[in-house]
Every structure is written in structure tokens, then in C-alpha cells.
Amino acid sequence: MSVDLTPAKVKLEDFARTFRDQLIPVNSQFSYFSSPVMAEEDLRQYLHEPISALPPGVSALLPKNVALMLVPFLEKMNAKSATRISFEKVDEPKQSPTFRMATPNGAVLFFATKNEEVSDYHYGLFNEIAGMVSRVWNSAVRDGYYALLRTELVAKVNGEVDEKSWRLKQALLRKPASKEGKVFKEYARQSFEDTLTLYLHGICCDIDVETGPRQLPSRHLRKRLEFLQLQFPPPAGHAVFPEELKRH
Numbered sequence: 001m002s003v004d005l006t007p008a009k010v011k012l013e014d015f016a017r018t019f020r021d022q023l024i025p026v027n028s029q030f031s032y033f034s035s036p037v038m039a040e041e042d043l044r045q046y047l048h049e050p051i052s053a054l055p056p057g058v059s060a061l062l063p064k065n066v067a068l069m070l071v072p073f074l075e076k077m078n079a080k081s082a083t084r085i086s087f088e089k090v091d092e093p094k095q096s097p098t099f100r101m102a103t104p105n106g107a108v109l110f111f112a113t114k115n116e117e118v119s120d121y122h123y124g125l126f127n128e129i130a131g132m133v134s135r136v137w138n139s140a141v142r143d144g145y146y147a148l149l150r151t152e153l154v155a156k157v158n159g160e161v162d163e164k165s166w167r168l169k170q171a172l173l174r175k176p177a178s179k180e181g182k183v184f185k186e187y188a189r190q191s192f193e194d195t196l197t198l199y200l201h202g203i204c205c206d207i208d209v210e211t212g213p214r215q216l217p218s219r220h221l222r223k224r225l226e227f228l229q230l231q232f233p234p235p236a237g238h239a240v241f242p243e244e245l246k247r248h
Helices: 012-022 040-053 117-134 139-154 162-172 182-205 218-231 243-248
Strands: 010-011 028-034 066-071 073-077 083-086 098-103 106-112
Touching: 010 012, 012 066, 012 083, 012 098, 012 106, 028 040, 028 073, 040 117, 073 106, 098 117, 106 117, 117 182, 139 182, 139 218, 182 218
Parallel strands: 028 066, 066 106
Antiparallel strands: 010 083, 073 083, 098 106
């Protein structure tokens, strides 16, 4: 089967199926296809640098085959989260930066790259990776992260790493009796995903953490990042904190 790219809109499934035999390996686990074709310098920033910065322990928790599809735009079609590829500009309310599709052999990650900053793309990539890890984390990582969050909750620490976990934290605080139940677990998983996204992004790139009333205080954020550093040490040549970079 082939996909006619003359139409401006293409189904994700059709695109992935058509170009799966044209995937280009990045390493033994990741491969990619880009439409339109990217320059080598862009591929280095979009693929080789972020993938080489992944901790081995994180890569071990991901599917064996992860395909990255780099396309101009992703368009949300309806309230049920149906999404398609667009080769023409999409109105901002309908734009989607990423989409993850599970397959029998792994996962396909779609990324909109047109008019996107590389830093935003990196965030989307690491967020998708963190999302996959957060659904398969082992008991040692889960229990350790739960303990960190319970300590924060007892101390009434305000804020979170990102918007999704912040909203779930507010829902949990409105139901204090749920701190060991479903509400806590939903919050903890999302908090882990958001924190791991920041951790991976920080290993790869020089980023700034925005301050504000919803942001987790720096000393508690550092404790989380130190915990992740123990669980998922960065690869050789990469560091988590600025002072570590100075030692390399």
C-alpha cells in the first residue's frame, strides 16, 4: 500500500505503515523518517544529540523498537483525540506537538516540526519517553518516588514541575483522605513523568527552570533530580547539575 502525499492530510496509521520500510536507524533501538527531508545539522539536533543523552536505564525500559516520524504539522481532528498529519499550516487551536502510537513491535512517535523551536521539540520527545517509562517503572523506583512525594505533602510543599501534575496535586489536596489511594497514584505517576521529562531534558540541553507560584521550590526539585540520577545515571560525558559539568 502507498500513500499519496499530494493531499494535504494523511492518516497517522497510513503514514507509518507506508514508510516503515524506509526508517533510518539512529541506533539499535531508535529509527526515524522525516518528511520533508532534514539537513544533517538538523538531524543532529533533533535525533542524535537527544537520543545519545538518554540514560541506559531509561532506554532499557522503552520498547525495543521506537520509530520517530518527523512531519510538518499534527492536526487534532475531534474531541476523541484523533490526530492526522498535515502538510499545510494548521490553525493553532487544532495543532498538536506530538502523538504516540503503540505497535505490536514497539512504538511510533510523531512530532510536528514546522515552525517549532528545537527546545520545544526536545521537550516533546523527552515527555513522550518519560510517559512510556512512567507506565512501566519498577517497584523500587515507584516506592522511592512515592516516599519523596509523601515527605513533600507532609511538609505542605507548594508547587509542581509542570501543569498536569500541578492540577492533579490540587485535586489530591482537596481529598486528603486519598493520599494512599487512586488519586495519589494518578498524581504520583504524572509527577514522575513531568519530573523525568525535566531530568532528561536537562541531561541533553542547557535549560532554565521557570520560577513562579506553581513551580516546585528548588531544594525539593533538586532532591527529585538527585533521586532520578541514582536510579537512571546519565551516560558518560553527560551531567545533571551545572557543578558536575565543571568537573568534566
